[in-house]
Amino acid sequence: MAKQKKHEKPGRPEGSYKYTVMEIQDAWQRYKSECKAAVKFEVSAGKVLRVPCPQVYTLADFQVFIGTTRQTWSDYRDRAEYAEVITGIEEEVLACKGSALLNGRGSTAGIIFDLKCNHNWIDKQQIEAKVDVTSVEVKLVPATAMTIATSEKEVEDSLQ
Numbered sequence: 044m045a046k047q048k049k050h051e052k053p054g055r056p057e058g059s060y061k062y063t064v065m066e067i068q069d070a071w072q073r074y075k076s077e078c079k080a081a082v083k084f085e086v087s088a089g090k091v092l093r094v095p096c097p098q099v100y101t102l103a104d105f106q107v108f109i110g111t112t113r114q115t116w117s118d119y120r121d122r123a124e125y126a127e128v129i130t131g132i133e134e135e136v137l138a139c140k141g142s143a144l145l146n147g148r149g150s151t152a153g154i155i156f157d158l159k160c161n162h163n164w165i166d167k168q169q170i171e172a173k174v175d176v177t178s179v180e181v182k183l184v185p186a187t188a189m190t191i192a193t194s195e196k197e198v199e200d201s202l203q
Contacts, residue, residue, distance in 0.1 A: 064128050070109045097150045100139040
């Protein structure tokens with residue numbers, strides 16, 4: 044059995060990555076092709092039918108597809124040589140989810156949940172209020188001089 048050096052870390056050398064930029068791009072194209080070609084099987088009139096069922100792209104599925112983790116994906120994003128391709132893939136995933144939401148593909152509630160949790164989308168409520176105050180009149184009356192109104196007419200008279 045070969046002896047391992049005391050300070051050697053197992054795994055890939057520091058700063059090296061499993062995939063090149065080109066390999067990630069190629070894998071992304073293969074993943075998209077598989078998503079577009081996805082089918083589901085339905086039974087109709089006693090026959091099993093293959094029904095096209097394109098899948099919505101997700102980063103999690105792509106990461107599983109290429110055998111990597113969220114942390115490794117984040118490490119790729121932080122490297123300048125990978126940043127453009129990683130950002131492009133992330134933007135394409137987001138666009139696909141938005142399109143699926145607008146075109147009724149996939150679970151609407153599920154896509155909305157994903158967009159809120161993973162892409163910082165929020166429900167936006169906009170409340171507009173416009174108040175113009177031109178003047179305020181205050182009438183100070185000593186408490187001892189105040190009389191208690193006993194009718195609506197007395198209240199109206201005291202306000203004028």
